[in-house]
Amino acid sequence: MSEFSRQRTILNPVVPYLGTIFGGLELGQMVVIHGTVAPDADRFQIDFQCGCSVQPRADIAFHFNPRFKGSGHIVCNTLENERWGWEERTNQMPLTKGKPFEVLILVLPSKFQVSSNGKHLLFYKHRLDFRRIDTIGIHGKVMIEMIGFASQTPLQGSQLISLDASPLNSNKAESTESMDFTLPYAANIPGGFVPGRTMAIKGEIKRDAKRFAIDLRPTGSTDIALHLNPRMKEKVFVRNTYLYESWGEEERCLSEFPFQQEMYFEIIIRCEANHYKVAVNGIHQLEYKHRFKDLNKINLVSIGGDIFLFDVRVW
Structure with missing residues (x-):
């Protein structure tokens, strides 16, 4: 995306990580995650949550879960009222054990659009209202260098x-x-x-x-x-x-x-x-x-x- 202003950047968070998304997610917002998959990884997950409660467990609007067994696949799902919905899977696996990666998650009116390492990866249609999301959680065998939240804004100093x-x-x-x-x-x-x-x-x-x-x-x-x-x-x-x-x-x-x-x-x-x-x-x-x-x-x-x-x- 061409014109984004960085709203907040989290550097080198310790995994497992659970942090507040200040102001929640907005339409058109992009979440940028840079990290490295652990050499011995079997899986990791990025969760966009509606709160941080453990008992009862907070709803998860979007669960992004790369799994590395065999040829690898990515599972996406939603947790609502402590019950998982149906899994959506893609056999595309742009992430490699021991290698750095970039994941971009764009918030659209009806879905999330995910790309990785410069290529489109998947869509995930909203099952819960994305405006309820206020927390991001990252778990598993992964090291995270940066989590960034960016929103489209008009150009500064240009005649738009x-x-x-x-x-x-x-x-x-x-x-x-x-x-x-x-x-x-x-x-x-x-x-x-x-x-x-x-x-x-x-x-x-x-x-x-x-x-x-x-x-x-x-x-x-x-x-x-x-x-x-x-x-x-x-x-x-x-x-x-x-x-x-x-x-x-x-x-x-x-x-x-x-x-x-x-x-x-x-x-x-x-x-x-x-x-x-x-x-x-x-x-x-x-x-x-x-x-x-x-x-x-x-x-x-x-x-x-x-x-x-x-x-x-x-x-």
């Missing part, structure tokens, strides 16, 4: 502009509460998308999504300077340019496809003198050399496809 789906003639930042992000979406970019400017696009991919597209282009022309087109079934992230009534050669190569159905995403596009830089959920993905050379004319963004669009901002 929310792009409504209608032409904007002002450079004044506006509230997103009244903005229309229905698809297909198109908005003017005040001042154009020239070198030094950055755009953030936030949304969620639909459950049955096939593809979506983001286009940067000049108004009054069919040209497309930058076409970003994630295709879910093929698992390819296509980049291209449309000039003189025809598409150029597609660029497709990436080490990992960074999208998944039902995933929340934030795409950051940075315009530099010779190329665009593109990141997804805080991870740099690619550079794309300019084929449309008259950068001063790029003043329109259009978005369509199988997503829910939440926000589009430029600075």
